[in-house]
Amino acid sequence: MVRLLKRFLIGPPLENKVLVHQRLTKFKALAVYSSDALSSVAYAAEEILWVTAPLGAFALSYSLPITGAILLLLLTLTVSYRQTIFAYPNGGGSYIVAKDNLGQIPGLVAGTALVIDYILTVSVSIASGVAAITSAFPVLLPYPVELCLFFLLILTIGNLRGLKESAAVFALPTYVFIVSLLTLIGVGIYKHALGLPIPPAPVNPILGSTPATAITLWVLMRAFSSGCSALTGVEAISNGVPNFKEPRSRNAAITLTIMSLIIVFQFGGVTYLAQILRVTPSSDQTVISQIATLLVGRGWFYYLVQGSTALILVMAANTSFSDFPMVASLLARDGYLPRSFGLRGDKLVFSNGIITLSALSALLLIVFHGDTHNLIPLYAVGVFLAFTLSQTGMVKHWWVKKDAHWRKQAAINGLGALFSGTALIVISVTKFIYGAWLVIVVIPLIVWMLSKIHMHYVDIARQLRVSDPITCVHPExxxxxxxxxxxxxxxxxxxxxxxxxxxxxxxxxxxxxxxxxxxxxxxxxxxxxxxxxxxxxxxxxxxxxxxxxxxxxxxxxxxxxxxxxxxxxxxxxxxxxxxxxxxxxxxxxxxxxxxxxxxxxxxxxxxxxxxxxxxxxxxxxxxxxxxxxx
Missing domain, CATH: 3.40.50 (Rossmann fold)
Structure with a gap:
């Protein structure tokens, strides 16, 4: 019965020889690996506004410069990770780069940060998707956890069916979101430029009754750290280079560039529209939902935008379902996780990693009641820690290699390390009391656990190693x-x-x-x-x-x-x-x-x-x- 149910849900097993045919084109890879980064647009601008809006309209005007700083960081990381893709065509991203160039402990820290990031990505993405659904259908507001677990189950089954099959299924929502949101931004800019009538945004009680006339550095730092959630998922393509069709490094680099350009237009466009329309965050309606309502009303296009936003937010978790098992398999190969994480399942995917990711994400969604704002403070610390270690490792890589253009390449990665390291400090400080302390404490504990697992495997190998002469005690x-x-x-x-x-x-x-x-x-x-x-x-x-x-x-x-x-x-x-x-x-x-x-x-x-x-x-x-x- 279990075998029949398994075959019904994930299909017949695949032979090893078809693994090469499971690799992705740029079109499908963009849907699989960029859904996390693209979906961040749906809540990153809103997170900035949650920090600035309580200070009044004066503070809201700073959202656009903050977004500009974040997009500059994005472009720096994009150029840096393009170099990583060509230098490490076998994937592994931050973990492999840090381990090879900085040593075992920095590699484990980077690997742990990635693992935590992927678990949080699944939880935050699904919770945000459910928030978009409940904005359009308020009758569903009492059931956030149930909806989150339902979508998590769908994603788990879809990914267990295989990388190529899941990419085909999840590609459509990604491209519908890209087209619909860019169209909405275009409509907003067009109406504003021509002075066409746009209904005023409703007055939100979140705006302070006594508006501030100045903004502190602390508020700017908090807003910047909240908006940096838009950069989560940038490293995903460098982790999954082996899953691209040949020439895989070139295809991965092109996909990364396209993804970053889309984020620039979408994130910048949403922030710009929120500022000119004076939209502020609300507990029962997302910022994108408010923008769409003001620009096009609650017609079919509104529901297309909301539906595609909800789907891309849920599908964003698909990036983690692709990368978490890959990183876990590399850790298992090196003896830091149970060997079972390195085994491919019936559909040539790392099934144990997929199931583990699903279980841990479900636990987070239940504990934090499927609330995005409860999960966001835990987010981004691990991401930027992995960014910083990866870029620092690449600087040493070029320093040791010393090829024809090593100074320029080292400078690019050095700039990436400087920017991401600065962002890491800002995020850690500003979000520490809001929950980031938990991630900062958990990372060393997980690194210690991984080291103990490695010591166990080393000890087992020592005890089981056959040496000459072979001796055996026979019972009498x-x-x-x-x-x-x-x-x-x-x-x-x-x-x-x-x-x-x-x-x-x-x-x-x-x-x-x-x-x-x-x-x-x-x-x-x-x-x-x-x-x-x-x-x-x-x-x-x-x-x-x-x-x-x-x-x-x-x-x-x-x-x-x-x-x-x-x-x-x-x-x-x-x-x-x-x-x-x-x-x-x-x-x-x-x-x-x-x-x-x-x-x-x-x-x-x-x-x-x-x-x-x-x-x-x-x-x-x-x-x-x-x-x-x-």
Missing amino acids: HIKIIVPVAGFTKVVVNTIEYAKSLSKDIRAVHVAINEEKVGKIKGQWEHYYPDIPMEVIPSPYRSLMVPLRGYFDEIEKSAAPKELIMVLIPEFFTATWWQYLLHNQSGLLLKSYLTLSKNMVVASVPYHLSHGAGRNGVVEQPGQACEHTGR
Whole structure:
């Protein structure tokens, strides 16, 4: 049933040889890797206004210069990451660049920052998408968490179906958003330039009753740090270079440039319209929703803008679903995360990374009630930390390589490191008390955890490494113990197998039902008088507790060079649902005994069929021996 459900949701598995055909064109890659950065436009301008609007109309006029500073930083990072794409065509972004050039710890810090960023991207993007939906349909306002989890489930299933398939599905919302928002900006600029009538924005109580006549540096820094959320996702393309069609570095660089130019026009345009229309943020309607209402009314184009905005915000999480598994696989390859993160699933994607990202994002959405403003303060710290380490690593890369143009290349990345480092300090200081402290504390803890995982893998490799001469301690005696619940063919099958391995065999029975003990012992002595059976009392009707105590004593009393082998009789039904009708005591016992150092634990299976034989007992020739007594 599980297998059928899996096939229905994610489709048939793909062969390894088709991996090359799963790579993306620039058209699809723009939808997959830029949806995060493009979607930030939908809330970055609004976050700036949340800081400046309470000071009055005077402070609102600063939103455009702040946006200009952010866009200058964007262009600097774009040029810097273009160099990273060509220098590291195998992807990995900030983690690989920092690890290769700055060392293990800076690499882990960058990798951890990226991981946190991707988790927050999913949470913030989906929460923002739901906010856009509830702006258009206020009746849905009481259900933000439920809507967030629904969209998260859709994205998870879509990405488990494979990179190429998810790109095809999610491309349309991205391009509809780009076209509709640019059209809205064009309409607004056109109407304002020609002096066409535009309804005034409603007076918002967020505007202070006593407007300020000056603005402090602290407010400017806070507004700048809030608006820097527009730059999240800029590094995504450099992380996913291997997923581009050849020539992959060139295609990735072109995609990055196109993405940045779109952000410049959209982010700048939304901020400009908000300023000339005097739009202020509201708790029940987004800034883009207010702009669209004023410019085109609540007709079909309004709902197209809102619908595409909601979809791009939700689809923005798709960037993280592409990059988080990639970064996790690189960390796993280097031994800093469980090896399972480096394995591709049925659809040639890193399924374990996708599922883990979905689970952690769902937890954040539940804890923060799907509220964008609760999540935003946690955002951007990890992003700019990764930016700074990556650009600093690239400076050292050019310094060591010293090719023909290394000074110019190092200067470009140095400028990127300076700008992003400055933004990191501003964001960390201004958002510290609003939640950024949590990210700052969590990053060292995760780095410590990754280091412990790496130490474990190194220690395991050391202990398992084969060296000359090969030495092995062979047991001089094998003692076999067979747990017996009753006298059945399953037990007979196991005892006959045990007799082929050793002469020292004993059975053990836990007396949960005292009335049946005599019958079981009588049958045992009749068929196997030469094999002793020990009966363990269980006055509280527990099975596992007496068995654990018994095997602990057996292990303690074992002679030197004596091997204790536990053979567990198990039967398996013909269908999966019949298996659920029986207790799984054998599985529980195996789980406990496998932790013992001096025991070998094995299951001896007995498979049942659909039909019934004499007296309703299933006959399985060859699985168990028939005995007539001795």
